[in-house]
Amino acid sequence: MGKKRINLLIVDDEEQFLGSISKSLELRDFNVIAVNRGEKAIEAAKKNAIDIALVDLKMPGISGEETLKRLKQEHQWMEVVILTGHGAIDSAVECTKSGAYSYLQKPCGLDELLETLQAAYKKKVMNKQQIEEKKMNELLNISISSSPREILRKLRDMDKEG
Numbered sequence: 090m091g092k093k094r095i096n097l098l099i100v101d102d103e104e105q106f107l108g109s110i111s112k113s114l115e116l117r118d119f120n121v122i123a124v125n126r127g128e129k130a131i132e133a134a135k136k137n138a139i140d141i142a143l144v145d146l147k148m149p150g151i152s153g154e155e156t157l158k159r160l161k162q163e164h165q166w167m168e169v170v171i172l173t174g175h176g177a178i179d180s181a182v183e184c185t186k187s188g189a190y191s192y193l194q195k196p197c198g199l200d201e202l203l204e205t206l207q208a209a210y211k212k213k214v215m216n217k218q219q220i221e222e223k224k225m226n227e228l229l230n231i232s233i234s235s236s237p238r239e240i241l242r243k244l245r246d247m248d249k250e251g
């Protein structure tokens with residue numbers, strides 16, 4: 090068995106950039122899903138287990154910031170890295186307040202990109218562990234006072250959320 094590949098969602102309206110960055114990252118053991126609109130990114134994240142999303146800030150349709158918020162809302166442990174062009178650093182910083190892991194300015198070097206993605210992936214793995222630990226602790230608290238049926242129901246709810 091090979092090592093686990095990181096499932097990466099990339100959304101950018103510049104198709105040429107999208108194509109070249111996807112190719113580079115696929116060669117470096119990422120599973121890439123590339124889309125050109127925020128709406129499509131949200132759909133793709135519903136159908137695939139995404140680890141990290143790389144999101145362009147300026148796009149037609151819903152913005153990168155809105156895409157970020159929706160992704161974080163629906164997939165609590167997913168980490169999102171924002172891509173920004175010149176002159177949009179302020180908005181990119183705002184995005185980190187809305188839950189983005191980090192931001193990168195385009196054009197960014199491959200090494201910098203890889204470093205950021207790997208760090209974001211580590212964070213995602215830790216998030217998932219923490220969330221699961223928290224759920225287990227909650228369950229342990231419930232189990233002191235609840236019936237077996239109640240515990241089973243809670244377990245099913247937790248499984249659905251995950």
Ligand SMILES: [Mg+2]
Pocket residue numbers: 101102103145146147148
């Ligand atoms: Mg753009």
